[in-house]
Amino acid sequence: MSGTGRRLGVGIIGLGPAAQPHARALLDLQDQAEVIWAASRTEERARRFAEDFPFPVITDLDEVINDPRIDAVLVLTPPAAHAEVAGRCLAAGKHVLVEKPLELTAARGEQLVTAAREAGRQLGVMLQHRFRPGSLRLRELLRDDALGEVEAAWVTVPWWRPQSYYDEPGRGTMARDGGGVLLTQAVHTVDLFRSLLGVSEVVAAEVRTTGLHDMETEDYVSALLRLGNGAPATLSATTAFPPGRPERIEIMGRRGSASLVGGTLEVRYVDGTGEVLAAEGPTGSGANIMDFPHDAHRAVIADFLAACREDRPPAISGEDALATQRLIELILLRGLDPTA
Incomplete structure (x- = not known):
């Protein structure tokens, strides 16, 4: 993960409406990150996403989590799935950026923060305001x-x-x-x-x-x-x-x-x-609900990618979002x- 010049391999899990500004931001950040996979358990949702963005799509989450080319995963599922999906990504050695909120409850969010700490990986949260x-x-x-x-x-x-x-x-x-x-x-x-x-x-x-x-x-x-x-x-x-x-x-x-x-x-x-x-x-x-520019998303993701490279907490860390x-x-x- 060291070295600021290397593009990071990125996976996206969750291709609902929240994925749109993230995907546009990643298109802007192609000099910093390469999207290896964009995944949804729903074939129809994956197909619609592929019509809008030039990223490889897949319905097998295990493939994303276990792919050695992927350094970091954007978990854009509903909050109820964050603990399971993000937890598995962290356990597989991936850095994770989750869509807000951190989890369903603060107690579950604390478990996710602990999992990131124990895995030695960075955990960021998309609170782009x-x-x-x-x-x-x-x-x-x-x-x-x-x-x-x-x-x-x-x-x-x-x-x-x-x-x-x-x-x-x-x-x-x-x-x-x-x-x-x-x-x-x-x-x-x-x-x-x-x-x-x-x-x-x-x-x-x-x-x-x-x-x-x-x-x-x-x-x-x-x-x-x-x-x-x-x-x-x-x-x-x-x-x-x-x-x-x-x-x-x-x-x-x-x-x-x-x-x-x-x-x-x-x-x-x-x-x-x-x-x-x-x-x-x-x-x-x-x-x-999606009537806003993606500039702030791009800034959050850019900071998160830099945090992964520099081995430092992102500006909006899981622990900060937990507060x-x-x-x-x-x-x-x-x-x-x-x-x-």
């Missing part, structure tokens, strides 16, 4: 204390998914997805928010399923939080806000404020100066049992 240009710039501003002491913050995810989305087998169920809006959709924004500001406490939460959806898990969550520095914060997330609006993170500091709306960052300082960094495209907040999943579980637990 961290690699948007606006997110990277906001992280710089916070690191440099440009906004001053943070006094309060808000995180809002007013997305929309029609009932037809949840009518697909397994959508919005505990068995397949592990949760509703918070773990399946808002996880990206919650992860970015937590990584930027830290969350030390979940003060209160409300969790419910609205009348707009017939589904097992929640489509609305609100919470009162304490940031890492003790300042107050509020969270609101839903998939019941037609037609869907971009997610939003807002930060109030002593020297100024920052609003990250979708991928657009606007900063205003108390002295009247400021800056705006425009978004690179839509965010998939509405009925078209976000634990926060989500705490919010849900507090919403369902206020005494927890």
Whole structure:
């Protein structure tokens, strides 16, 4: 694995909608990685994928896991299959990048993190909002204390998914997805928010399923939080806000404020100066769940490939993603049992 010049052999397991931006990113990164196999247990799904991308397809997962040409595997299956598939890849000596969330539960995610550690392989998670240009710039501003002491913050995810989305087998169920809006959709924004500001406490939460959806898990969550520095914060997330609006993170500091709306960052300082960094495209907040560019996916995968070569944790490691999943579980637990 050493040597930054060699292209890594890559396998893809899981060829549903989530595979589209990964595959486009890998086409862009052909100087760094060669896709050896793209695999799905479903022949029809493999056939449709092959119509869109020039990668060899296969329905035999064992062939991918055991192929000695493959250094790393992108596991893009539903969360319920991550432990089995990613675990087998790690045991076979492959590095693994899994689609969000890490697993169905934090406990299962912890087992996967442990498996990667014991195998001596890298485990990354696709939480690409961290690699948007606006997110990277906001992280710089916070690191440099440009906004001053943070006094309060808000995180809002007013997305929309029609009932037809949840009518697909397994959508919005505990068995397949592990949760509703918070773990399946808002996880990206919650992860970015937590990584930027830290969350030390979940003060209160409300969790419910609205009348707009017939589904097992929640489509609305609100919470009162304490940031890492003790300042107050509020969270609101839903998939019941037609037609869907971009997610939003807002930060109030002593020297100024920052609003990250979708991928657009606007900063205003108390002295009247400021800056705006425009978004690179839509965010998939509405009925078209794949309506977003693949630039951030490409950045995450490029970092992951470099981590495999350099034998270092990726920027978004399994352990880091586990902290976000634990926060989500705490919010849900507090919403369902206020005494927890």
